[in-house]
Amino acid sequence: MVSYMSDSGIKVRPCERRDIQAALKIFRDGCIDNSQDIFRVFLHRQTARLYISIIAFVAWVFFRSFAISGSVIITTVAVMYVVSYIKSAAYAKRRMMTDLRDIKRNYMDSRKAEMFIAEDDGEVVGTATVSAMKVDSTALELQTLSVSRLYRRSGIGTMLVAAAIKYGKSNRYEKIMSHASESQMAAQRLLEKSGFKIKSRKLTSFFPFFRLYNKVYCYRLRESE
Structure with missing residues (x-):
């Protein structure tokens, strides 16, 4: 031992x-915290910034409004954060439904x-x-x-x-x-x-x-x- x-x-x-319950909580919290780290990596990627810029530019071409273009940027970034959170939570749930279930x-x-x-x-x-x-x-x-x-x-x-x-x-x-x-x-x-x-x-x-x-x-x- x-x-x-x-x-x-x-x-x-x-x-x-x-x-068991305390250990599962620590594991689940760790997965959720990792979603923030994933999001930070995403924001530092040049390809991510390029895609966000393209989306914002397309919005500006259609609406000719910097306010709407800015709102699109904020919405896109928010969606990416939510997706990071959802995927991390889904991983935790998947593990807790397999080997960590018992x-x-x-x-x-x-x-x-x-x-x-x-x-x-x-x-x-x-x-x-x-x-x-x-x-x-x-x-x-x-x-x-x-x-x-x-x-x-x-x-x-x-x-x-x-x-x-x-x-x-x-x-x-x-x-x-x-x-x-x-x-x-x-x-x-x-x-x-x-x-x-x-x-x-x-x-x-x-x-x-x-x-x-x-x-x-x-x-x-x-x-x-």
Whole structure:
């Protein structure tokens, strides 16, 4: 059983039945917060600005009104924010309808998966899940990692990743895989700081004219021993 406590009093341990609802809330909140990061990436893309400019120009050609053109820009940006939120919420719901729907069966009672929680004085403040990959029996996947808003940038993410690594070593896996999109800068820094190496990059569609880069990471357990 992987369980330890930091000098600050934060304890990382396997999830128990009493932790499930709090862990799900932290995961759901993390997904929603990521929608804001996706939106910021969108606003910084030159292609996004170009499309918004074209839409605004078309509105000006039709109506010959800068007020209407400006309103179109605001509406377009607002729609993109709403879409970011809806897609992030849909991802959270999809995960909560699959493996996270029955945490006890899929993680707590499983020999090939584990959910870790971080707690501070009895309060759940972070969660992470790992499970054996179906396509590679020698590999684990770090599937989710979420930290409560008030506890971010306090080392809890590092502790949860360390717990996943320790779990992988104790169960004799050869590697741990994970991924992070370009909107998840904090997750990228955390994985790289923890010793994960970038294995590949891929593009995933988000809007019809907006795609996100996803980095696939690998941590070699055997080489690190």
